[in-house]
Amino acid sequence: MARVVVDVMLKPEILDPQGQAVLAALPRLGVSGIVGVRQGKRFELEVDGETDAEVLARIDRLAASLLANPVIEDYVVRVESTPG
């Protein structure tokens, strides 16, 4: 059993209001030194079996069609250390 993570973030040129809200809230909370915030999605997939190239290619296609909208979002697929 392995864990594959897909991170999905709005493309840098797309305004991210959620991240902007967090950024704008920081001064009131007394937090300084943070100059940018972007908010995206993180998917954790539990894979039954080996995470070989074929499995990762399948997850990449899945990410491009069901987890992210490639027109407005970038995504990254990576294998995480086996959970447990």
Added chain:
Amino acid sequence: MARVVVDVMLKPEILDPQGQAVLAALPRLGVSGIVGVRQGKRFELEVDGETDAEVLARIDRLAASLLANPVIEDYVVRVESTPG
């Protein structure tokens, strides 16, 4: 300039309908071998200056109060490779 990432996921014992929807959609898309999906949030913070222990402690407090709800969500703070 450094990037700090905060991953926020529902606690394992909390049902995650978004992840369930993705999981239930997989067979129809011909994707097999994935036995679990969880969906969470990913925040990317750009920090102006060094990411020393004090900055990370500040971001940890921020995560616990503004980025995640610790009653139902777990979060992880980590420094990513410097962007650019």
Added chain:
Amino acid sequence: MARVVVDVMLKPEILDPQGQAVLAALPRLGVSGIVGVRQGKRFELEVDGETDAEVLARIDRLAASLLANPVIEDYVVRVESTPG
């Protein structure tokens, strides 16, 4: 063709960090008079055929299992004016 909307909000007793971030950002944006913000999800379902009681009961079950987590979220199902 009719549209059914399912609104999903965190239960009032569950802290909503996303809404808190928006609320905390308002003073800096010069917006006053807003004393609370909650952020939830909105699903728009296009139904092929009549939205009779049986269809709405089915969508209610769907909402309780796939759109919302009833342990931490409340949901409301309602028929909107026919689109188009």
Added chain:
Amino acid sequence: MARVVVDVMLKPEILDPQGQAVLAALPRLGVSGIVGVRQGKRFELEVDGETDAEVLARIDRLAASLLANPVIEDYVVRVESTPG
């Protein structure tokens, strides 16, 4: 005290992978008759005082800058029946 709701949905021409995931999951759950699903965000704002035209104009500006990204999302502002 009044409640103002801001609904934010991806523009119709923007692919919505979250909604697609729900739609693709329906057959497996035995739900038929739903031909489209879109997922968006719902913000509930508690307003202290009257929701006159000036307040609504302010919330409209807020929606356009902090709650939605008008390049990819549509939003609707409306006054809901007073809570409580």
